[in-house]
Amino acid sequence: MKTNLFFLKFILMTFLMWNVISCESKKSDNPLLDTQWNGLAKIPQETEIILRFSNDKIDVLLGNKVIETMNYTLSNDEINIEENSGGTPCDAGTKGKYKYEVIGENLVMTLISDECTARIKSLQGIVYKKIDVKK
Template sequence: MKALIFIAAIVFTSLTASAQLANTSWKGIIAAPTDVEVILRFKKDTINIVIAGTDNVIESMKYTLKGDEIIINKLSGGSPCSTDQTAVIKYVLKDSKLILIPTTDPCDERKNAWPAEGFVKE
């Protein structure tokens, strides 16, 4: 019985984390390579980076959540990152802000693009 409760708690925690980001949008400035105001649009399993005020998607990535980490792979876009380069990014939700902290990313351009001040929820 304890094992069943433990498994249910893990599944609930995972679903809660996914629900925190899925179908949300976050506005901020990324270095791509110069500063660009963008919107991160989280869908069920993809993130689209859109230039603010337009529908111009500059990068599309597949993501999964594991605890407080987002695991991403590029699907398409203008960055020099390869589609086979997996990034692991810690995320923190605090005061209506999304802060992304790269932990592992073989693509320096993507690793250095995330703003330290984070993104504001739209």
């Protein structure tokens, strides 16, 4: 009986440790996951916005209001984005590709290609500063 209980505890602890390690490795694969960045986007005048990254979505906030949402994926040092909804003149499904760099507490995106010219003006070359998010 003691052996079975020990074995059960061992399996449970092994599973929990594997789960923790697995979650940490997924998070390290996406340096933007659960981060927020603010910067002055040109929409069309310079306006302070926040980019809020979740697992596969970017919310663009003006003040506390979400004004646009986009899906995204990362590949090497590139971010692929696709318009979901929002206030820009981009149609839903409009795609863009940018090189992204996280340099210290800064996020910079450089145009590779984008089907929406309005989005280019609001993303390219802007230095976004990381916002500490309290959980």
